[in-house]
Each structure stands twice: as C-alpha cells, then as structure tokens.
Amino acid sequence: MRRTLSLYAERVTRGAWLQPIDMEPGDKTEIVVQGVAASQGIAYGQVFVYLQSELELPAYQVEPEKRIDEVARFDRALVVTRQQISKIKNEVEKNIGPEEAAIFDAHLMVLEDEALIGETIREFEASGRNIETCFHQVSSRYVQAFSEIDDEYLRERAGDLRDVAQRVLQNLLGQAENSLSRLADQRIVVGRDITPSESATLDRTAALALVMDSGSRTSHAVIVARSMKIPAVVGMRNLTERVRNGDWAIVDGYDGLVILNPSESTLFRYGKIQEQKKTFEARLMESNRQPAVTLDGVTVSLMANIEKAEDVAKAKAYVADGIGLYRTEFLYMSSAHFPTEQEQYLTYKSVVEAMAPLPVVIRTLDIGGDKPMAGKTELFPKENNPFMGFRAIRFCLEHQDIFKDQLRAILRASHHGKVRLMYPMISGAEELARANVVLAECRAELQARGVPFDDKLEVGVMIEIPSAAATADLLAPDCAFFSVGTNDLIQYMLAIDRVNDRIAHLYEPTHPAILRMLRQVVTEGHRRTLSVSVCGEIAGDPIFAPLLLGLGIDCLSMSPAWLPAVKYMVRSMTMADARALAAEALSMSSPKEIYGRCDAFFRARVRME
Ligand code: PEP
Ligand code: MG
Secondary structure, eight states: OOOOOOOOOOOOOOOOOOSSSOOOOTSSSSSEOEEEEOOOOOOEEEEEEETTTTTOOOBBBOOGGGHHHEEEEEEEHHHHHOOOOHHHHHHHHHHHHHHHHTHHHHHHHTTOHHHHHHHHHHHHHHHOOHHHHHHHHHHHHHHHHTTOOOOOHHHHHHHHHHHHHHHHHHHHTOOOTSSSTTSSSSEEEEOOOHHHHHHHHHOOOEEEEEEEEETTTSSSHHHHHHHHTOEEEEEOTHHHOOOTOOEEEEEEETTTTTESSSHHHHHHHHHHHHHHHHHHHHHHHHHTTTBOTTTSOOOOOOOESSSSSHHHHHHTTTSSSEEEEEEEEEHHHHHSOOOOOHHHHHHHHHHHHHHTTTTEEEEEOOTTBBOOOOOOOTOOOOSSSGGGGGOOOHHHOOOHHHHHHHHHHHHHGGGGGEEEEESSSOOOOHHHHEEEEHHHHHHHHHHHHHHOOTTTTEEEEOOOOOHHHHTHHHHEEEEEEEEEEEHHHHHHHHOTTTGGGGGGGGOOOTEEEHHHHHHHHHHHHTTTTTTTEEEEEEGGOOTTHHHHOOOOOOOEEGGGGGGHHHHHHHHHHOOOOHHHHHHHTTOOHHHHHHHHHHHHHHHHHOOOO
C-alpha cells in the first residue's frame, strides 16, 4: 500500500521510475526512486551520505613513487583526529564534567600507540595496499584481541579503539568535516540505518531531510525527522551505494520519493507544491491558536511527545494541552553514566514547572531494543531479538536500584506541578503490580526522608504489547490511565519488525486486528473511567486522527510540530462523523480499504488551496 499521509498532499504526475535503482555513482540523469513515505514535506538540496556505522573502504595498490605521500596522509589523519578528540574532550569537560571527559584520554592514548601505528606502517610497506586498508586490518585485529580478553576493563578498551579507528578512517576518507551532529551546510542526510543515539545528535539546524536504506515509519530517526518537520523517506534499499556527497536531490516525503539530479521541469513542479504548502502552513498556524473542538462541540485533548527538556519550548509554541509522553531514556542515552536521582529530579522538575499547570506524563526508562545504552554492554548484552528482549520495565524490575532512582526523581518532581507516571512495555497485571510495589517503596522512602511529592500522583501504563491490550480489564483496576503505544503495538500484533524495511509496507495501522484491539482497550478503560490516549506516531497523523477519536480515544499525543495539522483536522470534522467512520472501519476486513476510507474522510474536509 502506498500511503500519502499528507495534509497537503498534492498528487504529482510522475513519469515511470526505475526500481530498483540502477545507476552508477556520478550519473547525472534524473532518477526517481520509490521508498516508503515516513515524514511529510519536500526538500531540495545536496546530499550528505552518512556511513558512520560501517565505512566503505576503497582497496587499491599504491604505486611505489607515491608511498611517501601515503604515509604522510596517514600522519595528517592522525593529527587531525587528535585535534578533534581534544576538542570534544574540552567540550565534554565544560558541559558535562571531568569524569566523563576522561574517557577521551583513553582515545588519545590509542592514537599514540606505537604498536598500532607502527604495525600499520609495516603492513603498508610490506603489502603496498592503501593505508585505509592496512590501518583497518591492523586495528580490527586489535579490537578483536581486546574484546576476547577476560578482564572487563580491557574488554571495554575494544570499544575505545573501535571509535578512534573509525574516526581515523573517516579522516583518511575526508568524511569527518561533515558529521551527523555538525553538518557543514544544509544537507539531505542519506544513511543506511541511523540508530536512535545517532539520530538524537542530528544537527537540527542544517538537516533538510532524512533518507534511509532501511527503517520504517516508526524508526526513531523518523520520529526525530517528524519532530523537526523535515521530510523522511525510508526503505530505499541501496541508495547509499548509489549517491555521492554533494549530489543534488529532491526528497518527497508525501509520496516516498527521492529524485536524484532533478530536471528543470521537476524542480518547477515541486516548487509549486512548496508554495502551496507555505500558504497552507500559515493557515494551520492560524487555526492552531483556536481550541481543539470539533464542529459538533466536542473538545479533544492534544498533547506533545518530548525526548528532552529543551523540547518543552516546542510543545508550548505549538500550544500542546500537556506532555503526553516524555521519553526519559534519552537522558540516559546521552550520558556516560546512569543519571543520579538528583540529576533526574532537576531535569524533570524543569519540564514540569515549565508546563504547569498542564500535565506531564513521564514514562519510566524504556531502554534496550532499538535504544541500547552506549558503553554498557555488560548490562545490555547483544540480543538476537532486541525488540522482544531485555528492555524497558523488564530491565527496570531486574535493576531496581536504577529504577528506584528514577521513580524517586519523578515523585519528587510531582511536587512542582501535574505529573503522571507511566510504565512502558507492561505485559500484564502481575508486572504492573510488581512495578507498583517498587513505587510504593519509593514513596515510603521519600516520606521517611520528609521529601514532598504529590501523593495523588496518577500511575498509568503503556498498552503496547498485545497481552496488555488483551488483558486491559485486568490492568485497569491498578492504574489511572492507558496510553496506547501504537508504534510497538502494531509491530507486535502484526509481527512486523518496525525497523525492517523489507516488510515496512506490511506495517498497517488500519489492520482490523489493530482497530479491534484499540476498541477493546477503550471499552475496558472507560468501564473503569480511565482516560485512554494514543501516543504512537499515528496519533500525529491527520488521516488517522478521526479514526482514533471515533474509536473513543480521549487524547492524542504527538511530536509538537504535528499539533497544528491534527488540530485543523479536529476543527474540520464532527465527532459524530468520526464515530461513523470508526463504526464503518470496524465492519471492514481490508486494511487498504479502511485506509482508503480514512483518506477520503480527510480529503473531504481538508483542502489545500
Ligand atoms: C510506541 O511504541 O508507540 C511509543 C510511543 O513508544 P516508543 O516509540 O518510544 O517505543
Ligand atoms: Mg514503545
């Protein structure tokens, strides 16, 4: 199914496109490549190919007369790398602390390692192969040897060595002046797979669009792109092998297209869409100041998802009714250590105070899965099935010291505004009861310390595992609200790995199984007067919003930038029509047809011109 999840969708008349992409790097004819539309919008600019996770190394023989130059090139790369690491070290020392900065001393030492450097030169002199190949070969041997050592400290050095080696190779290949966190200029970022920790550092001032070979609409990198309101297209298979840094491209996040070397007429066509988009955007912002009330007078709660304390500014600028999902794991992922109770308390407090009197739903740590904590391999060993592995509440219940630090911090923050606490990845009532026992211990500890907190703090669960959805009636007595995490719920219900591009097209939010589950969760929640929200990506999509509201969902929580579009939709429909849409959808069997109905509902009410 091709989705045009667009509030401003304008069908573009396209010629035939080539698929799979069949071109040589450097080819300048226009090529249209179809992927999966993941974040709306259109961008035009030059490409930056991000190959951080796995560099593609050229392999060739160096002619004897050029060998001195080759060694000089290696020396230069080592010097530049040393300068870069020293700079990062100083920044970290200034912004985080000396302890965290000390890790870079180990990196600097790697660059002075006689054995590593000497062996690379000897290998080069013996083989005559280019220095990247020799350095890669020698450093990989060292990484392998370190990672097999019994001693934990030395094993961790393998990670340092890998990091530094990667940096040296990037410098040799001339790729370092452009990094994901500091793009040299405005660029369309094209990568194979961009991990959550990488995407969290994405240069938000210069990224024009995001394109990935793999991934799906709920990959974290896409969530970041949506929050930045830049287009994203995923599932491009091998695009990174076909484009070069500096190539010109259009990214069409409505129809999931990347157009390389666009012709004049293509540029003209897309320019017109951009113009319309600007006008429409202004209209959306205008309507965003109005309340989220349907034409038949039903008020809908529209909240924001955030990952960092700084995101609150955006939530407020887009007039969110509160924070419906605060993904706290990014506080952990951006740190070299587990944040202390006090550090967390101060961060949460700043968010809560900034939003007060509006509510903030703080989700406890959802680490693991696609969000591993860097440098903590002993706590997060590699797993075959990370999405179904040791993550979120499972991790917290086994590491109660870490969990309790967070729970106490959240409780303390609740004294400063309206906080709701939410557990991720709850699979059933027993797990919820276990988490609540730990929470009760934290309350008692704070009481004993005389520390104030909101003793009426509401506790809710994310419904994102099918077993939780199926047992919503058993969970409801022990919590105050449900928030449906459709990103995960859909992947588990339909057995579609949410970051696997091969099956991204099968990730269908309008599958009848999903609609039935949602209806059941709403029914069970409302039976116990719980509020039921959706905080997965579909909540921020104006095509799905009427269906969700029609199914009885009370609140939608989304990337702040999508609030105007969803509010516009809410203000353009009646709740009676949304309910009729949901009832009709529940009687249908084809996900594509249900999607078609939602799309038609949307198009009948929202006009771009
Ligand atoms: C979800 O699963 O829908 C969700 C909101 O959580 P995350 O995307 O952080 O897994
Ligand atoms: Mg989830």
